[in-house]
Amino acid sequence: MLKYQRIAMEIEKYIENHNLQQGDKLPVLETLMNQFNVSKSTITKSLDLLEKKGVVFQVRGSGIFVRRHKRKGYISLLSNQGFKKDLEEFHVTSKVIELDVRKPTQEAAYNLNMELDDDVYFVKRVQYINGQTLCLEESYYNKSIITYLNKEIVSGSIFHYIREGLGLKVGFSDLYLHVDKLSEEEAKFLGLQTGAPKLYIESIFHLTNGQPFDFSKITYNYEQSQFFVQVNNHFF
Amino acid sequence: MLKYQRIAMEIEKYIENHNLQQGDKLPVLETLMNQFNVSKSTITKSLDLLEKKGVVFQVRGSGIFVRRHKRKGYISLLSNQGFKKDLEEFHVTSKVIELDVRKPTQEAAYNLNMELDDDVYFVKRVQYINGQTLCLEESYYNKSIITYLNKEIVSGSIFHYIREGLGLKVGFSDLYLHVDKLSEEEAKFLGLQTGAPKLYIESIFHLTNGQPFDFSKITYNYEQSQFFVQVNNHFF
Numbered sequence: 001m002l003k004y005q006r007i008a009m010e011i012e013k014y015i016e017n018h019n020l021q022q023g024d025k026l027p028v029l030e031t032l033m034n035q036f037n038v039s040k041s042t043i044t045k046s047l048d049l050l051e052k053k054g055v056v057f058q059v060r061g062s063g064i065f066v067r068r069h070k071r072k073g074y075i076s077l078l079s080n081q082g083f084k085k086d087l088e089e090f091h092v093t094s095k096v097i098e099l100d101v102r103k104p105t106q107e108a109a110y111n112l113n114m115e116l117d118d119d120v121y122f123v124k125r126v127q128y129i130n131g132q133t134l135c136l137e138e139s140y141y142n143k144s145i146i147t148y149l150n151k152e153i154v155s156g157s158i159f160h161y162i163r164e165g166l167g168l169k170v171g172f173s174d175l176y177l178h179v180d181k182l183s184e185e186e187a188k189f190l191g192l193q194t195g196a197p198k199l200y201i202e203s204i205f206h207l208t209n210g211q212p213f214d215f216s217k218i219t220y221n222y223e224q225s226q227f228f229v230q231v232n233n234h235f236f
Numbered sequence: 237m238l239k240y241q242r243i244a245m246e247i248e249k250y251i252e253n254h255n256l257q258q259g260d261k262l263p264v265l266e267t268l269m270n271q272f273n274v275s276k277s278t279i280t281k282s283l284d285l286l287e288k289k290g291v292v293f294q295v296r297g298s299g300i301f302v303r304r305h306k307r308k309g310y311i312s313l314l315s316n317q318g319f320k321k322d323l324e325e326f327h328v329t330s331k332v333i334e335l336d337v338r339k340p341t342q343e344a345a346y347n348l349n350m351e352l353d354d355d356v357y358f359v360k361r362v363q364y365i366n367g368q369t370l371c372l373e374e375s376y377y378n379k380s381i382i383t384y385l386n387k388e389i390v391s392g393s394i395f396h397y398i399r400e401g402l403g404l405k406v407g408f409s410d411l412y413l414h415v416d417k418l419s420e421e422e423a424k425f426l427g428l429q430t431g432a433p434k435l436y437i438e439s440i441f442h443l444t445n446g447q448p449f450d451f452s453k454i455t456y457n458y459e460q461s462q463f464f465v466q467v468n469n470h471f472f
Contacts, residue, residue, distance in 0.1 A: 023349075023446055052468075057408055059445050067408070067446075074412060078467045113259075172293055172303070175465040176310060179415050179435045179458035197433030197458075199415045209295050210259055210303075222415035222433075229411040229465075231314045232288075 004045035007036050011046060012055055015066055026056065026064040054230035067230075074228035077175075090129050094155050097189075098124040101143060108140040111204050111215040119143040123154045126189050133190045134224050139216040146213055162213075171208035177201040182219070190221045197222040240281035243272050247282060248291055251302055262292065262300040290466035303466075310464035313411075326365050330391050333425075334360040337379060344376040347440050347451040355379040359390050362425050369426045370460050375452040382449055398449075407444035413437040418455070426457045433458040 001009075011032070026032070032043050047064055050056045057067050070076070075090070104112060104120045112120070121141040127134045139158075141149065146162065153161045162168050180198055187194040198219050205214040237245075247268070262268070268279050283300055286292045293303050306312070311326070340348060340356045348356070357377040363370045375394075377385065382398065389397045398404050416434055423430040434455050441450040 054408070057442075057446055062445070065446055068410065070410070071412060077413070078465065172290070173467045174304065174306070175467065176307060176462065177313070177465070178462045179433045179456070181433060197415045197417060199435070206293075209298070210293055210301055220415070226412065226414045229314065229413070231409045231411065 008046040077227040244282040313463040
């Protein structure tokens with residue numbers, strides 16, 4: 001973690017500890033610089049990061065203000081996948097159904113920009129939240145990037161392993177979501193009735209260099225899935 | 237529209253016209269500066285905006301590359317509300333059910349940071365996409381900010397009016413979404429069966445100065461609702 005990231009986390013903690021609410025003003029730059037004993041450029045980078053994360057908003061000529069407090073019980077839609085920090089308030093576990101090396105489906109090959117005779121790790125698992133089924137997940141990982149997975153790894157946070165174990169840098173992702181009715185197989189895994197509502201999300205994760213490495217199809221238990229999204233600015 | 241925004245739109249058009257695909261490299265900065273006849277700082281701001289919009293991604297020391305092409309038929313989740321640009325490929329119309337000035341519900345007052353005896357504009361409408369029901373929308377607008385609405389305005393793009401007509405700057409927003417079953421009333425408005433799946437989104441829109449001005453509750457027709465979300469970077 002870089003210095004400005006660490007300072008950003010400390011400012012976030014400061015906001016929590018002081019129970020600051022949306023609209024509360026943060027101390028001015030100079031005060032923050034002294035408080036955390038860092039340069040202006042570092043504190044500026046920290047605040048920019050916190051703005052991107054939706055923790056603060058900056059009003060030109062007026063100051064830096066606290067944003068959010070998401071509602072309790074909501075999962076961040078944009079950081080739930082492998083981003084356990086946002087799930088800390090929940091107890092999440094996984095049960096692995098399948099894990100093997102295989103050839104990608106046409107769909108997976110297309111989304112991962114691979115050939116049909118390249119290898120992928122295929123992972124199918126059910127995730128549980130506070131003892132209830134949260135989702136059924138089918139993921140394809142490009143094996144030439146995600147070179148090794150085992151049952152222990154995929155029982156935990158795969159993304160934590162990708163970053164810390166493999167040292168890869170996760171960049172941007174694309175999500176496609178729609179609502180539909182559960183198939184018989186999905187209903188069985190989620191412990192719901194066939195035909196019950198589902199939230200279905202396909203996502204493609206890329207490294208910072210633009211390479212797609214993970215194509216996932218996730219079916220959520222609608223009774224457990226409340227999502228939260230922050231939008232930072234509306235363009236044009 | 238500022239110069240760097242205009243240039244950003246032109247670069248976006250350039251990408252479309254040349255049918256550039258994900259991973260294709262853009263010309264280097266100097267070439268873009270000459271091509272659009274602008275300074276380095278302008279072109280940098282334009283590219284930063286395009287990165288935020290998910291049109292390009294920048295790889296340090298390597299260049300600027302084209303991102304996306306969202307799948308056809310998907311609506312951008314983060315810019316669909318009042319952001320008609322993303323709906324241009326669709327034909328969207330509205331039917332106004334209710335429009336009046338009233339006192340906010342407790343929930344609306346809380347989310348808009350208002351008193352219970354302040355006034356809101358209440359708008360209830362059904363939106364149609366390509367002739368099918370898209371969603372049922374109930375919105376509360378803080379009347380001290382959104383000072384005037386009428387039936388003609390709310391039959392069109394309310395956000396277009398807010399920006400162009402009232403000259404307000406729309407800043408950030410918070411979205412809360414979950415999946416559930418349609419109530420009898422919702423089903424009637426959407427032309428679906430009671431109990432059919434629904435995507436339900438509550439959103440709170442703020443001005444750039446942080447004031448919340450719009451609290452909306454939207455129930456989507458699951459058969460018409462395919463959403464697309466781009467995530468730019470994953471933090472920490």
